[in-house]
Amino acid sequence: MALVFRTATQLVGLLVSLLGWVLSIITTYLPHWKNLNLDLNEMENWTMGLWQTCVIQEEGGMQCKDFDSFLALPAELRISRILMFLSNGLGFLGLLVSGFGLDCLRIGERQQDLKKRLLILGGVLSWTSGITALIPVSWVAHSTVQEFWDETIPEIVPRWEFGEALFIGWFAGFSLVLGGSLLNCAACSARAPPALGHAAEVQTQCSYLENRTADPKV
Numbered sequence: 001m002a003l004v005f006r007t008a009t010q011l012v013g014l015l016v017s018l019l020g021w022v023l024s025i026i027t028t029y030l031p032h033w034k035n036l037n038l039d040l041n042e043m044e045n046w047t048m049g050l051w052q053t054c055v056i057q058e059e060g061g062m063q064c065k066d067f068d069s070f071l072a073l074p075a076e077l078r079i080s081r082i083l084m085f086l087s088n089g090l091g092f093l094g095l096l097v098s099g100f101g102l103d104c105l106r107i108g109e110r111q112q113d114l115k116k117r118l119l120i121l122g123g124v125l126s127w128t129s130g131i132t133a134l135i136p137v138s139w140v141a142h143s144t145v146q147e148f149w150d151e152t153i154p155e156i157v158p159r160w161e162f163g164e165a166l167f168i169g170w171f172a173g174f175s176l177v178l179g180g181s182l183l184n185c186a187a188c189s190a191r192a193p194p195a196l197g198h199a200a201e202v203q204t205q206c207s208y209l210e211n212r213t214a215d216p217k218v
Contacts (some may be wrong), residue, residue, distance in 0.1 A: 003103075005189075006103065006186055006189050007102075007103050007104055009182055009185060009186040009189070010098075010101075010102050010103060010104075010119065010182075010183065010186040011102070011104070012182055013098075013123070013126075013178075013179045013180070013181075013182030013183040013185075013186060014095065014098055014099065014102070014179065014183065015179075016175050016176075016178055016179035016182065017091070017094060017095055017098070017126040017175070017176055017179030017180060017183070018095060018179075019172075019175050019179075020091065020126075020129075020130060020133075020171075020172045020173070020174075020175030020176035020177075020178075020179055021088070021091035021092065021094075021095060021126075021129070021172075021176065022172075023168055023169075023171060023172035023175065024084070024087050024088055024091060024129070024133045024169070024172040024173070024176065025088055026165075026168060026172075027084065027133070027137070027165050027168045027169040027172055028050065028084040028085070028088060029049070029050075029051065030049060030164070030165040030168065031047050031048065031049030031051065031052050031053070031054045031064060031165075032047045032049060032163035032164045032165045033047075033048055033049050033050065033140055033163045033165045033166060034047065034048040034140070034144060034160040034161065034162070034163050035047055035160070035161050035162070035163045035164075036048070036158055036159075036160050036161070037158070037161070038158055043057060043058045043059070044056070044057050044058075047163060048160070048163070049163075049165065050077055050080055050081050050084065051066060051067065051081075052064045052065055052066045052067060053065055053067075074143075076136070076139050076140050076143050077140070079136065079139070080136030080137075080139065080140060083132050083133070083135055083136040084132075084133065084136055086132050087129045087130075087132040087133040087173075087176075088129075090125050090126075090128050090129035090132060091125070091126060091129035091130075091133075091176060093122075093125050094122045094123070094124075094125030094126035094128075094129055094176075094180065095122070095126070096122075097118050097121050097122035097125060098118065098119055098121075098122020098123060098125075098126065098183050099122070100115070100118050101115045101116065101117075101118030101119030101120075101121075101122055101187070102115075102119070103115070116187050119183055119184075119186065119187035120183075120184055120187045120188070122180075122183055123179075123180040123181065123182075123183030123184035123187065124180065124184070125180070126176050126177075126179050126180030126183065127176065127177055127180030127181060127184070128180075129176045129180075130172075130173045130174065130175070130176030130177035130178075130179075130180060131173070131177065133169060133172055133173040133176060134169075134170065134173035134174070134177075136169075137165075137166050137169035137170055137173065138170075140166065141162060141166050144160055144161065144162060147159065147160060148160065148161065
């Protein structure tokens, strides 16, 4: 029963980490980190991501324009690009390493200590990837709130609000943290000991063979 629980925890942790990694990649390239609704023109909405700004019109569809310069971006967007790339890379390494540490994988069955270390390393990488994804998403959300309630900006000026990518990024980060924690818990859990009945039976058979060898008349 303990072995089944251990294997199930490993698989669930790997799948949750995979889900978080995919959502993290989607968050990186989705141009909906911020939304801007214009009261004067309700038929036009603006969105901003890490790579481009887009305008969505009911009649003309969506048109996007890439940022001209990386250095001209605000600090939170520049650092968010770097951190999201780092998160995606760490998440991929975590999935790769922890995959080789699964108990259900036949490779390296006799090297259980090595598989345990790989599983722990993969969990730590996934956990770090989740934290690295949560930092830029939370930073952009914090700056958006500060700008929204900035009293120095006239009320007539439109304000940026949370975009869908922020919520996806939060879910991705927490999924990676949860997946990494599950992998570490599964790696640190003790392996199931052999059944007592089976051990007693083996000991009885060994004693019987020893008695037959010691007494040649039998």
